[in-house]
Amino acid sequence: MTEVLGRLSFTDDSSRDLELREYGLDPATDSTLLPNTAVMSALQNLVRLAAELCSAPFGVVNIISAEYQHQIGAWGVDPGVCSREDSMCAKVFLSRERTIVSDASKDPRFADNPFVTGDIGKVRFYASVPLQTESGFVPGTLCVFSNKTNELSPQQVGMLEVLAKQVVELLELQHRTVQLDRTYAELKESNAKLAGFAGRVSHDLRIPLTTILGYVELVEDDPDIGGHSVAAEYLNRIGASGRRMLGMLEDVLNYSRVGGGIQPTQLSLQDVAVDVIRDLGIENDGIVEVQDLRLSADEAQLRVLLQNLLSNAMNYRSQERELRIRISGVSNYQGATLFVADNGKGINPEDRAKVLEPLVRLRREGDGPGSGLGLATCSSIAKSHGGELSLTETPGGGTTVAISFPAGA
Template sequence: MGYRFQVRSVEPVLPGASEDERAEDSARLASITRYDVVGRPPSEALQGLARLAASVTGMPLSAIDLVTDHEQYQLATVGFTADVCAREDSLCDVVLQEPGAVVVEDMALDPRFAGNPFVDGTRAAIRFYASQQLVTARGVVIGRLCVFDTEPREIDQVRLDDLRTVADSVVDVLELSLRNRELDGSNARLGGFASRVSHDLKTPLTSISMTLQLLRDEMDVEERSGADAEEVRWLLDKSVAASERLAHMVDSVLSHATIDGQLQRTNVDLQRLVDEVLDDLRVELTDATVEVQPLPTVLGDPAHLRTLVQNLVENAARYRHPDRPLRICVQAEQRGLMQHVTVSDNGTGIAVERQHRIFQHGVRGVPEGSGLAGAGIGLEICRRVVEAHAGTIGVLSDGEHGTTVWFELPV
């Protein structure tokens, strides 16, 4: 049976609905809208859970019911075809806010249900009913998982507990589907952003690289000598290498930002990687003391890991304290199956109240108007890189005496 269904704005079915009932309707509609399952064919996962509900309770009929402001919508059913009915005809709506299990052994004898069209034979002749609430992670009741029979019967507590477990799984599936859609949308937006940034960066990078190479070739042709010439040639070589690494990094980050981007895993010498980063950032690190303790070789994508380290060192340089010389320390130790790497500095620190959100998009470590605020995407990129490598990342700071950013990568 095909059907179309639309979630409408909140207009209480009962004219005398209280403010609490209006608030419940509003919260429930918002949750159901976010899940975006209304009017869609049942997913295999939800259909499987409907079958499981019938199986664990030994019932011939089951349904995953969502109750909106005006209708009851069935996500998946067993034993009959999913349909939409008016909210006033819904069996689940009668006990929607009842916590835990609801059991009615003979609905024809219960005054709450005896005149319902699904009980009195008008649309069906249901006699037995049992259900468990569907409650979101935010505590919003969006419907019930129900099992039925056309004959009066009983059910034991073990089967009701099993029904509760299946109901929780229904909400888990809805949440997982929502998160996947949000992630797909985020990746699509990031991919578009990365494409634009990549295009904008590659043009000047190509120009810079070609200019540097021409200067280097000209010096070679003229066979200039002397200390000054050697220093200029050395600087040109460094600049060419840096521009080439940056161009490669832009390409790799673009690949990672797209949905289908894959890590190019290889053995990465973190010691050499950090040395390259420090060399490229020598201007930003003027007058800074940098201590690099022995670092391991890890398995990962070299371009992404370089982006990670460069962002952390750049942040340390950017947020140096005005009253003390900058000190940075990079070190690592193996902890079980993980390499624990830290980048510590004695800079301005990260405000304590911002630390739990510091790896989110657009969140900065310092207040607006401080003159130090960046774009708020550097640490978000660090988190994405670490998570792509199946690792974790965190921050330690008292908000005044510097910051330690740590990340762990699998050995």
């Protein structure tokens, strides 16, 4: 019995190979194409199920390139490669319809094929279903075959088509994985270029700024220019502007550096926080309460994160109460979540997503200086560890920042 539905349609071979590469199946050589390990294992199970369902000893998933047929999943035979000219599936797969042949030696399309004549094999029963993606591309087939003649019931044919759809789902998963890997590689390269550019710009601008500020300090110490003169006022403004610019350069440099290669280690939250508190000069003020916690994170980035969050809490403190900051966290088998809670002005719910964007400031009355990169930098640090940052209100007023650090980051 022979069943062939539909008409043949053809595709440009070079376009076919480009499309296969998009699915992570590089047909540039005659070696066997290998998707990732998880896809391979699932393909093996589906091919086995298809073969046993059809009472056939052999089953394969064929990927057909411009020149070759690659078996990326096989049951009953070792996966291999043959020329497209020798392939049985290559003769019918572009029909986009199933092909079921009870005895291939009596079918004019396959009678002289080396897989039928005995040159390569002695296939008799042959059934294949094209693997058609949502875009209409057909990379190959799910095929079962036997050295003996066979017939399939309508139920078996239906289930074979269902299994072919499952194979397509796996190939689409492979496709999305390839796209994500490519995007990640491009993002990593972009981040590296950004960090290099920011480093050069920061270096080139910091040297003249530091020189200007040095001269400003020298002139300020000149007894002839002091007190409340107009010159002293101008020098004070120049110095303040220069220091703000230096601070912004450092913020831009920190922001450009995060998201690159991290080196997580087991850290004590208390040890890192105490160092940051000391650097900010608030270790003796009783402002910050720290709860210890073990977490896996990049030490340098965790330090930048805490420094930004504590600086924000100090800049946006409430005038109605003494500033208090609590650093705490929880951990379990999934990782750790760090909380930095202050009792400052707080952030309105409608502004919380906005302030995580780079260079966004709320500019409220009484707010301290800032570049609008602090929370954006902290959010990037969380993402570089595979986690996320969220903002909520502290009970009684203020802002609580939650940062997750997944296990194995």
